[in-house]
Amino acid sequence: MRLIQETDFGTPASRSEKTVMLTIDGFEVTVPEGTSVMRASQEVGISVPKLCATDMVDAFGSCRLCVVEIEGRNGTPSSCTTPVADGMVVHTQTGKLKDIRRGVMELYISDHPLDCLTCAANGDCELQDMAGAVGLRDVRYGYEGDNHVVARNSDQPNMRWMPKDESNPYFTYDPSKCIVCSRCVRACEEVQGTFALTIEGRGFDSRVSPGMHEDFLSSECVSCGACVQACPTATLTEKSVIEIGQPEHSVVTTCAYCGVGCSFKAEMRGEELVRMVPYKDGKANRGHSCVKGRFAYGYANHQDRILNPMIRDTIDEPWREVSWDEALSFTTNKLKKLQKDHGKNSIGVITSSRCTNEETYLVQKLTRAVFGNNNTDTCARVCHSPTGYGLGQAFGTSAGTQDFDSVEHTDVVIVIGANPTDGHPVFGSRLKKRLREGAQLIVIDPRRIDLVRSPHIKAAHHLPLRPGTNVAVLTALAHVIVTEGLMDEAFIRERCDWDEFQDYAEFAADERHSPEATEQLTGVPAEELRKAARLFAKGGNGAIYYGLGITEHSQGSTAVMALANLAMMTGNIGRKGVGVNPLRGQNNVQGSCDMGSFPHELPGYRHVKLPEVRAIFESLWGVEIDSEPGLRIPNMLDAAVDGTFKGIYIQGEDILQSDPDTHHVAAGLAAMECVVVHDLFLNETANYAHVFLPGSTFLEKDGTFTNAERRINRVRKVMSPKNGYADWEITQLLANAMGGNWSYSHPSEIMAEIAATTPSFANVTYDLLEEKGSIQWPCNEAHPDGSPIMHVDGFVRGKGKFIVTEYVATDERTGPRFPLLLTTGRILSQYNVGAQTRRTANVAWHEEDRLEIHPHDAEQRGIRDGDFVRLASRAGETSLRALITDRVAPGVVYTTFHHPGTQANVITTDYSDWATNCPEYKVTAVQVTPSNGPTEWQVEYDAQAKQSRRIVHAEPAE
């Protein structure tokens, strides 16, 4: 193994299809038109010295090190800013150039510390490399004069010197080492799109400044780390590198946070992770990352992590640490007895969207092949199950239609019920880049999310709808398109069922769906909605990106269908820059759905009722598969309360914190006799568990994740599992203890089984993943290289299906007792229930959940910013601190759900999507009143949690 060094071509690739031929140092080079001379040189392996150029950002031409001579041209142009031309003859090394470069380097080094041997960048410093490359041997200017390097100049304080800024938890800014190349500033602007950095002053006074000469933490910086990655010196350096030193090998793997699925190089020293660096060949992220993926991996070593199996007979006992054998036999005895006493359907599993495809496949196989029932469900139930159903109905397959690169070709974007800059930050940055290039944006969201207006980004239209009225708004958009004749008739006639469209058009054209008629209901100004509809229909390539603000409603599936209708009627399916794109919440929520986690579907979305599908698995597994669908999570909990469902194996999901109506979840879990939690931490669900099996992190195992663009990415083991086993091995141990007789020795064998049984994965192998880096399913005979874009020549189901989307108001309504609507979301620095990110330094940005409330509503209730408030719904009550902001409309309140102390899901109700049971998290009628502190439930809960988490450690073996 070695340290992967990606070639830095100096300037971004040109997209031109026209090529140009030139000669560089005697070598003939053919490159796309618009390529820089620097990049063209690097293409043939000639590295022109450079400092301010890097291929993540546009050329800048400030360091004057990359100068070249071009025959027939005057002077020495910088190769980074000079585009190639046909027949150009370039010399990158001449006597004149050598002199210039040495002179430039001499000036740089005259204002740079000479502490190379003790510098954190030693071995990874471009300034050092360039000093070597140009043959710098002497600095004639001395170090006595004005400089930024030393704190004191001959006993006088040096006013130019600035101390190190260590405010950011993950990296330091040492101004004394800065060469003012602007790479960090440009990375922040061009790659991340935050514009948090600038160069202040001019000339010798120029400095990198976060915000207005602030420290990094209090500036606008979102800590994505693009600046650190771009910095050629030790000016911006990961604290982990300062502490550990330079890595010696690296392994490409996939981030385990959100559904973007960024590729990273895990740079290692032995088994110690030094840093995560986004991989430029990663096709989802193209070399970018967010604060979570790059920095927030410290939970893997957190003191709360459980490394030994634990058992207990009842949940009021403390945990007992035991051996794996004892834990497995304890579990097996309990589960077998439950099945004997209460029938084979009395137990089940929950698969994890955080674990790999292979692990998920094994967990559903465990229940289907070993337990003998279909009681499997997954957290996609509570997030994107309506996507599966809605897109499956409309297009014939449940997945997003595009790859993320597609956003580079889009002209009009609808973002609805998603907050990409917080929830899917790397996609958010890629979208913002396209918006800065001129694409138009329509945001449909009750809240003024950052995309509505933030530096250099402004939505053309923001439709601030009342929570729960998605379907009414989407149908009103369709109404405008249909009645104003803005649809793409040719597309509809060719690709869709024309009669169904006629029916739908008639429905949508009804006056009761007009923006004017629905304005009262939705709160969206009719004229604004009309303009948005016209823009989307006629603005060029139109793409729709949506999140849980669409799906987590009682009409989630209907809203997904409404989005499909919009895309089809405007002809925005089947090519680059268009499509319907669900932004998946978790790293492998796509994969966990693909792998047959749902109780009615075998892997590949095939119904368990179909005998020919069951036969495939039955012959391979040598068992008979139950033809009846099993229980969904809410049904499992109901059955538990009724006394018919007794035991559950939960891998990597915290249903107590993440599922709606916490009281009901708690009651269901408490009623079970064997709850097996397989996780990294004693999560909230574990408070009700009898067996705890310690899990492994994504750094400790091999496998694959499938991201929101159907991309199967490899997860590679970079260190041994601290708990002893990878998660797939633990599931196998449990299955074999139950009599499963499995013998997988590597996840690649599990993938081979998936490929052999699931048509959309037919050609997927680890060898192919190794060769191609990643593959987007379907990958089979018809699409041997995978499918970046779906429905290219026709819909998977044949003709696209228009489905009538009648708006039905949710039963959850405001009234005198609960006059406000609560909606929920995520924040950049924290991830979902926070089990991981709360155990990292990311808490510097978000220590607690706050309730966002409009100043008007706050004033009426006598609430000041930062006050503790009681938040009550029909389901329950909790308390948290208020944040007064006009980001939310009057009548709407908003909170995140990252902290277990907040217990936001005590408030949410058990209403759910009509088709898929996806809970209605996004609408709850609530009342907010001033409060003194935690509610009785929070106090009791906290006490119970403390009680439940006691551990009796095993005696060390003799």
Add this chain to the structure above:
Amino acid sequence: MGLDLSSDFDGNRIQAIVDEHINLEGPLLPILHAVQEDLGCIPQEALPVIANKLNLSRAEVHGVMSFYHDFREQPAGRHVVKICRAEACQSMGSDAIAEHAKSRFKIGFGDTAPDGSVTLEAVYCLGLCACAPAAMVDGKVIGRVDEARIDAISSEVRS
């Protein structure tokens, strides 16, 4: 964001100035000029207001403002004396003139006298090289400056 929006800072005034210029192409520099004209300086609290109105980041506005030495965070003295220190003037003895001015005004470059009477600044070329050494007093250029001229300016600004 750790900024103390002190009570005498008039955010509405800044907003009004921004509104007057917001439709210009490249409105930031005209806005900064107008704010300085109006308030005598550009207080740091004004930058987030301007940034927000123009949909820029605070960093960007700070970057632009700090690039131009003429934009000041603190109000200047009642009079502003600038002495040219560019090549032509240096060759004609402006270094000595500068030293004389510093000792006469009892302040250094970039400083304002404690009584608020005068601010002394260095400037790099007033375009008056033919009459070097040159200076500028309250916006008016003066050629062939010598120590006597500095003394005269000094008594004028102190009066």
